[in-house]
Amino acid sequence: MILVTGGAGYIGSHINQMLAREGCETVVFDNLVYGHPEAVKWGVLEIGDLADRKRLDEIFENYKIDAVFHFAAYAYVGESVVKPSKYYNNNVANTLHLLDAMIRHKVNNIVFSSTCATYGVPMQMPITEETEQRPINPYGASKLMIERILSDYHSAYGLNYCCLRYFNAAGADPGGEIGESHTPETHLIPLILAAAAGDRESIEVFGTDYPTRDGSCVRDYIHVADLADAHLRAMEYLRKGGESTCINLGNCVGSSVLEVIRTAKEITGMDIPTVMKARRTGDPPILVGDSNKAETFLGWKPQYSDIRLILEHAWKWYCNKKY
Numbered sequence: 130m131i132l133v134t135g136g137a138g139y140i141g142s143h144i145n146q147m148l149a150r151e152g153c154e155t156v157v158f159d160n161l162v163y164g165h166p167e168a169v170k171w172g173v174l175e176i177g178d179l180a181d182r183k184r185l186d187e188i189f190e191n192y193k194i195d196a197v198f199h200f201a202a203y204a205y206v207g208e209s210v211v212k213p214s215k216y217y218n219n220n221v222a223n224t225l226h227l228l229d230a231m232i233r234h235k236v237n238n239i240v241f242s243s244t245c246a247t248y249g250v251p252m253q254m255p256i257t258e259e260t261e262q263r264p265i266n267p268y269g270a271s272k273l274m275i276e277r278i279l280s281d282y283h284s285a286y287g288l289n290y291c292c293l294r295y296f297n298a299a300g301a302d303p304g305g306e307i308g309e310s311h312t313p314e315t316h317l318i319p320l321i322l323a324a325a326a327g328d329r330e331s332i333e334v335f336g337t338d339y340p341t342r343d344g345s346c347v348r349d350y351i352h353v354a355d356l357a358d359a360h361l362r363a364m365e366y367l368r369k370g371g372e373s374t375c376i377n378l379g380n381c382v383g384s385s386v387l388e389v390i391r392t393a394k395e396i397t398g399m400d401i402p403t404v405m406k407a408r409r410t411g412d413p414p415i416l417v418g419d420s421n422k423a424e425t426f427l428g429w430k431p432q433y434s435d436i437r438l439i440l441e442h443a444w445k446w447y448c449n450k451k452y
């Protein structure tokens with residue numbers, strides 16, 4: 130069986146769905162602080178916290194776990210700056226509990242949910258895996274620390290890992306069964322769709338004076354179904370004896386905030402009141418990921434990289450949201 134920590138969250142639930150479709154049995158381990166039990170439609174849901182070592186041992190004892198996908202983490206960048214203790218304790222210390230449990234129970238393969246936030250504000254685009262990692266907030270730093278810990282655990286204990294550094298995860302299950310839902314919501318696309326649906330007054334554009342084609346920030350939005358596909362390939366890669374490594378998951382194409390809003394207007398057919406605001410602290414002007422390594426190592430090519438498809442699937446989900 131496969132253990133999916135954080136499998137009730139946005140990205141984890143989509144990987145859990147795809148694993149089930151591929152015929153894998155899964156155990157989702159989630160404390161439900163931010164996750165949604167309704168998102169766990171496949172496999173077993175075990176409610177618990179990675180801080181609880183005894184509970185973790187129970188999971189490894191009760192199920193025949195042979196691999197781990199690790200998503201459980203806090204992921205609000207702004208909050209991480211004001212509450213670093215919360216982030217380092219959960220994202221770093223609790224991950225150590227998981228890794229130590231894996232060692233104790235002789236489970237050797239882990240796919241880890243990392244992030245382009247580990248790069249900070251890089252000088253060159255697109256970002257490759259060789260770009261220097263200099264995170265500018267505790268969230269990015271906490272993920273980088275785990276990358277380092279995994280490398281050390283690999284050398285010392287033979288734990289095999291694949292760290293996947295996502296760019297901006299977006300979209301929803303093309304079938305509409307599960308999707309993105311955060312409380313509070315801070316991400317651009319769900320907020321745009323909320324404004325389109327009339328659930329918010331407007332969408333605010335954080336910064337219109339960046340050195341980009343239209344002055345707004347450029348991000349590499351990557352469909353969550355493409356992320357799910359990459360995770361399955363990463364596990365297959367490890368199972369076949371692939372060398373432990375870190376891989377970017379991006380499209381190599383960026384969309385500006387204003388372009389996303391314009392496309393969302395077309396897709397939804399709704400007016401989206403837009404308010405220009407000052408820059409948000411800590412936002413680099415452009416983040417675009419080079420995905421050549423993902424193609425070479427995993428044979429992965431995003432299928433849904435068009436921002437129109439991402440918005441179509443996200444809108445379909447938004448209009449029929451179950452949680």
Ligand code: UDP
Pocket residue numbers: 206297315316317318320332333334335336346347348386409412
């Ligand atoms: N953004 C925005 N208005 C919002 C939320 C986000 O203009 O209400 C911008 C943000 O400045 C960034 C981009 O949209 O350039 C994506 O932000 P998001 O929070 O979705 O993801 P992040 O890039 O921070 O991981």
